[in-house]
Amino acid sequence: MKRQRIRSSIREYSRLVIICSILILGTTGCWNRRELPDLAIVVGVGLDKVEDEEVTDKLELTAQIVKTSEMKSGNKGGGNSEAYWNAKNTGNSIFATIRGFTHQASRKLYWPHNQVIIFGRDLAKKGIQEYLDFFVRDQETRLGVWILVADDKASEILEVRPSLEKTPAISLDHLLEAQVATSQTSAIKLNEFVNRLLSKTTAPIAAMVKISSQGSEKSLLVTGTAVFKADKLIGELNITETLGLLWIINEVKSGIIDVECPESNGKVSLEIIRAKSKVTPEIIENKVHFKVEIEEESNIGSQSCSDNLEHLDAIEKLEEAQIAAIESEVRAALSKAKRLNADVFGFGDILHQKLPSEWKEMESMWDEVFPTIEVEVSVDTNVRRSGSSRKAVGQKEE
Amino acid sequence: MKLEKGELSSTQLMFLVAGFIQGSLLTLSFSKEVVKHDIWIAAIASFLLNLPLAFVYLTLALKFPGQNLIQINDNIFGPYLGKLVSLQYICLFFMIIAANLWFVGDFIITFFMPETPILVVMIMFTFICAWAVRAGIEVFARMSFLLVLMTSLTALITFALLLKDTKFSYFLPIFEVPIYDFLHGTHILMAIPFNEVFVFTMVIPYVNKLKQVKSSVLYGLIIGGITFLIVVIRNTAVLGPISNIVTSPSMETVRLIDIGKIISRLEAIVAIAFLVTMFLKVAVFYYATVLGIAQLLKLRSYVPLVIPIGILGIIIALSYESSIQFIYTATNTYPIFSLPFYVVLPVLSLLIAKLRKLPKQKERKAQ
Amino acid sequence: MIFLLMSVFIIIVLFEAPNLVRNKHWRELVVFSILLLLAFTLALLQTYGVRIPNPGKLIDFLVRDLLHLNYE
Numbered sequence: 001m002k003r004q005r006i007r008s009s010i011r012e013y014s015r016l017v018i019i020c021s022i023l024i025l026g027t028t029g030c031w032n033r034r035e036l037p038d039l040a041i042v043v044g045v046g047l048d049k050v051e052d053e054e055v056t057d058k059l060e061l062t063a064q065i066v067k068t069s070e071m072k073s074g075n076k077g078g079g080n081s082e083a084y085w086n087a088k089n090t091g092n093s094i095f096a097t098i099r100g101f102t103h104q105a106s107r108k109l110y111w112p113h114n115q116v117i118i119f120g121r122d123l124a125k126k127g128i129q130e131y132l133d134f135f136v137r138d139q140e141t142r143l144g145v146w147i148l149v150a151d152d153k154a155s156e157i158l159e160v161r162p163s164l165e166k167t168p169a170i171s172l173d174h175l176l177e178a179q180v181a182t183s184q185t186s187a188i189k190l191n192e193f194v195n196r197l198l199s200k201t202t203a204p205i206a207a208m209v210k211i212s213s214q215g216s217e218k219s220l221l222v223t224g225t226a227v228f229k230a231d232k233l234i235g236e237l238n239i240t241e242t243l244g245l246l247w248i249i250n251e252v253k254s255g256i257i258d259v260e261c262p263e264s265n266g267k268v269s270l271e272i273i274r275a276k277s278k279v280t281p282e283i284i285e286n287k288v289h290f291k292v293e294i295e296e297e298s299n300i301g302s303q304s305c306s307d308n309l310e311h312l313d314a315i316e317k318l319e320e321a322q323i324a325a326i327e328s329e330v331r332a333a334l335s336k337a338k339r340l341n342a343d344v345f346g347f348g349d350i351l352h353q354k355l356p357s358e359w360k361e362m363e364s365m366w367d368e369v370f371p372t373i374e375v376e377v378s379v380d381t382n383v384r385r386s387g388s389s390r391k392a393v394g395q396k397e398e
Numbered sequence: 399m400k401l402e403k404g405e406l407s408s409t410q411l412m413f414l415v416a417g418f419i420q421g422s423l424l425t426l427s428f429s430k431e432v433v434k435h436d437i438w439i440a441a442i443a444s445f446l447l448n449l450p451l452a453f454v455y456l457t458l459a460l461k462f463p464g465q466n467l468i469q470i471n472d473n474i475f476g477p478y479l480g481k482l483v484s485l486q487y488i489c490l491f492f493m494i495i496a497a498n499l500w501f502v503g504d505f506i507i508t509f510f511m512p513e514t515p516i517l518v519v520m521i522m523f524t525f526i527c528a529w530a531v532r533a534g535i536e537v538f539a540r541m542s543f544l545l546v547l548m549t550s551l552t553a554l555i556t557f558a559l560l561l562k563d564t565k566f567s568y569f570l571p572i573f574e575v576p577i578y579d580f581l582h583g584t585h586i587l588m589a590i591p592f593n594e595v596f597v598f599t600m601v602i603p604y605v606n607k608l609k610q611v612k613s614s615v616l617y618g619l620i621i622g623g624i625t626f627l628i629v630v631i632r633n634t635a636v637l638g639p640i641s642n643i644v645t646s647p648s649m650e651t652v653r654l655i656d657i658g659k660i661i662s663r664l665e666a667i668v669a670i671a672f673l674v675t676m677f678l679k680v681a682v683f684y685y686a687t688v689l690g691i692a693q694l695l696k697l698r699s700y701v702p703l704v705i706p707i708g709i710l711g712i713i714i715a716l717s718y719e720s721s722i723q724f725i726y727t728a729t730n731t732y733p734i735f736s737l738p739f740y741v742v743l744p745v746l747s748l749l750i751a752k753l754r755k756l757p758k759q760k761e762r763k764a765q
Numbered sequence: 766m767i768f769l770l771m772s773v774f775i776i777i778v779l780f781e782a783p784n785l786v787r788n789k790h791w792r793e794l795v796v797f798s799i800l801l802l803l804a805f806t807l808a809l810l811q812t813y814g815v816r817i818p819n820p821g822k823l824i825d826f827l828v829r830d831l832l833h834l835n836y837e
Contacts, residue, residue, distance in 0.1 A: 727821040727825055734828050
């Protein structure tokens with residue numbers, strides 16, 4: 001009896017051990033292990049067009065790879081080594097180029113931490129659909145990366161040493177997130193870009209990044225918007241036009257409007273707190289009308305004149321000046337878009353959503369219809385607060 | 399003669415049904431390509447259309463208390479034809495196991511472990527399922543509560559975290575797809591997963607309170623349907639048109655969660671949550687197959703059959719060559735194929751049962 | 766590869782068979798052996814690279830080529 005009990009308990013025990021070992025070996029994913037030293041973590045990628053001897057249109061890919069050992073904070077002045085390495089490779093198709101990195105890098109590229117995708121201007125003019133397809137289709141890349149168009153070459157953008165961050169790509173990421181404070185560029189992520197691309201009428205947009213050199217120091221400047229038609233770059237919007245665009249597509253989160261003082265010479269800076277826009281389409285006599293209603297709230301940020309801005313009519317004058325400023329920005333954006341014949345505002349999609357039956361006839365002819373649309377802009381502004389002081393700092397001028 | 403010694407309570411049944419339906423959350427993308435942004439309407443429509451069918455299944459099951467599907471078929475169609483019908487059902491359930499196994503393997507391999515051979519993933523998954531089925535249905539019915547809770551919480555929390563990225567204009571214009579495509583999409587959603595509650599006719603005899611079966615299954619369907627709706631609305635509102643072209647909208651949606659750079663990269667949690675409910679689904683079908691074979695051949699216990707069926711399942715699952723062919727079959731031909739099994743035969747069975755006034759001890763023709 | 770396959774199957778037999786024999790469940794043993802043999806042959810065929818028809822193709826053939834009832 002005792003022998004049987006021992007035998008059965010041994011059997012139980014061995015069953016437990018076998019099952020545990022199967023589970024441990026099988027469920028931990030050991031087959032596909034990728035240890036940290038085997039990964040080349042890409043934080044930013046730039047794509048440019050280069051010319052080669054045999055083939056004219058080749059792709060040059062610059063991958064900004066993080067050197068994990070140099071990322072320790074407080075190690076800046078020490079050696080002259082940077083925390084990143086820009087690896088370049090050329091090839092015919094994007095996938096072949098990326099695989100080709102194994103010839104130079106000792107590790108395979110690891111994409112999930114990628115923050116930005118920068119397209120060089122020449123490449124953007126040629127068309128970027130095939131590259132976007134890779135970034136959407138691959139399982140490691142994420143849809144939340146920023147898309148940028150470089151003023152000239154993307155590889156140069158990735159070379160600029162940042163002053164506050166460790167790598168240019170990460171500083172670009174923080175830069176784009178900080179753009180909401182000024183609303184002077186449209187910070188677009190990959191998924192919004194592809195959504196615009198998928199729509200047959202809306203023009204994709206992306207932020208433009210330039211290198212500004214002050215003396216010998218170079219720094220990156222994100223300003224303006226790049227406008228695409230389908231996947232090819234066709235034009236740019238400057239700061240005023242970008243502001244107008246952002247007003248219409250309801251993406252203004254914060255910003256500054258400068259208006260003239262109501263009575264004397266000087267400027268009042270108003271800080272935008274909230275902005276909302278609504279676009280309604282109408283079809284009147286076979287012509288497409290869009291009614292844009294913008295509502296905005298702002299605070300007084302600073303004033304350079306010493307007017308007493310506490311009166312109601314002073315506030316009203318400020319509000320009117322604001323309305324005029326906003327309207328001019330919106331008009332500038334509309335005229336530029338019409339000139340480029342690119343529906344950056346998504347008016348076609350709005351027509352599609354609100355009036356689908358009329359949309360069916362217009363969809364294929366949107367290129368001809370878009371320059372003829374009429375847009376009616378109505379702005380409503382409110383100046384709410386004046387900050388911590390009520391009157392101006394300074395004497396009233398006589 | 400009862401093959402299964404365990405007993406389920408009606409709450410366990412409810413959560414089992416809910417988890418079973420939630421197991422198909424990842425297969426939403428089949429219908430999404432067809433119906434595009436009207437998929438929420440298709441989800442509601444398929445749920446409503448399924449309710450009368452579920453009613454038919456439940457009435458059939460409750461007419462023969464204590465008898466599972468195989469015995470019911472024997473009763474209704476007679477000994478020889480009934481066995482033939484039961485054999486067809488067993489083959490169908492087995493085929494569904496293989497298909498789901500392949501789907502699980504493909505999902506894990508695509509997103510998490512591209513270099514692992516799909517065989518390894520399938521073996522591990524089947525190992526767990528086989529173990530659960532050998533232990534009896536009561537075991538994984540008891541677990542279903544936790545699993546359903548996990549999946550529902552995941553769906554709700556990811557929806558809440560993504561609220562700031564939702565754009566409800568992606569749902570407009572409403573009902574844009576042509577009727578034919580809409581019916582197609584609804585039919586796909588009905589075939590996978592709503593109609594598959596038919597397999598519960600194998601499970602219902604072992605519930606202890608038969609009076610509550612109808613309400614339990616109904617509540618289970620409602621919980622599953624609501625989770626479906628939440629996930630579908632979340633995916634469409636956050637991604638927009640991209641959700642129609644990506645393989646797995648749920649994964650891409652959750653990848654966009656990035657709150658303060660700390661709460662990000664949550665897709666692993668989502669994958670785990672939806673994978674465990676897929677485990678429930680495969681386990682229920684597995685159990686139905688094994689029990690069916692045992693019942694058909696009048697065996698005394700189904701336990702020794704579990705492992706061979708598992709291995710056969712893996713082998714058949716390995717024979718699927720590409721995901722493209724799988725998606726084509728699931729979208730276009732499988733819904734039609736499943737029609738006779740889930741619609742025609744059950745309704746026919748119920749009619750015949752009513753006409754023959756079953757189950758009576760003596761058969762009396764209608765006077 | 767074949768060695769691995771055979772060892773797996775032998776382990777399964779060792780796992781299940783003694784129970785069945787001890788309880789004299791002859792019918793179950795027969796069914797178990799048949800199914801296991803089927804699995805073994807199919808696994809062997811697959812290891813050798815013989816393509817097994819998969820249910821998807823069968824369904825496609827039935828619905829599309831015979832009945833022309835498919836959606837697309």
